[in-house]
Amino acid sequence: MAEYDKQALIRAALEVRSNAYAPYSGFYVGAALLSESGRIYTGVNVENSSFPVGTCAERSAFAAAISSGERKFVAVCITGEKKDNPMLGAKYCMPCGMCRQFMTEFCDKDFEIISAASEEDYQVNKLGSLMPGAFMLFGAF
Numbered sequence: 001m002a003e004y005d006k007q008a009l010i011r012a013a014l015e016v017r018s019n020a021y022a023p024y025s026g027f028y029v030g031a032a033l034l035s036e037s038g039r040i041y042t043g044v045n046v047e048n049s050s051f052p053v054g055t056c057a058e059r060s061a062f063a064a065a066i067s068s069g070e071r072k073f074v075a076v077c078i079t080g081e082k083k084d085n086p087m088l089g090a091k092y093c094m095p096c097g098m099c100r101q102f103m104t105e106f107c108d109k110d111f112e113i114i115s116a117a118s119e120e121d122y123q124v125n126k127l128g129s130l131m132p133g134a135f136m137l138f139g140a141f
């Protein structure tokens with residue numbers, strides 16, 4: 001895998017997080033996705049009165065990237081914060097099961113998921129280890 005600037009990706013996720021729309025959970029999530037073309041796409045969680053309608057930050061970032069014609073990706077950074085109570089919610093925001101499945105559509109096993117608390121404090125996991133044996137119609141994961 002090509003080297004890339006993890007801090008720049010984390011910074012982008014932290015910056016966009018303030019735009020999250022999360023009046024129901026109070027859990028604000030920002031995501032920044034690096035495409036193979038070198039561009040960074042960002043997204044936030046967008047909640048809804050009808051709870052299941054809401055979407056996660058990672059999927060928002062992917063939707064923006066796919067809409068711009070991107071199809072190949074290197075890494076995503078996810079960062080979450082519970083505004084009213086910083087002690088709640090995981091320090092390192094992990095992708096939910098639906099997002100893991102979503103990412104397997106476009107990313108291979110080596111795709112990196114950075115769960116960041118800050119630019120200096122983060123965990124890196126590969127998609128292959130978070131989503132073993134993913135379901136796919138085309139090819140194998």
Ligand code: THU
Nearest residue numbers: 025027029045056057094095096
């Ligand atoms: N959420 C994300 O945006 N990304 C994740 O990886 C985990 C969960 C959002 C969904 C919902 O708006 C809020 O966090 C609480 O579950």
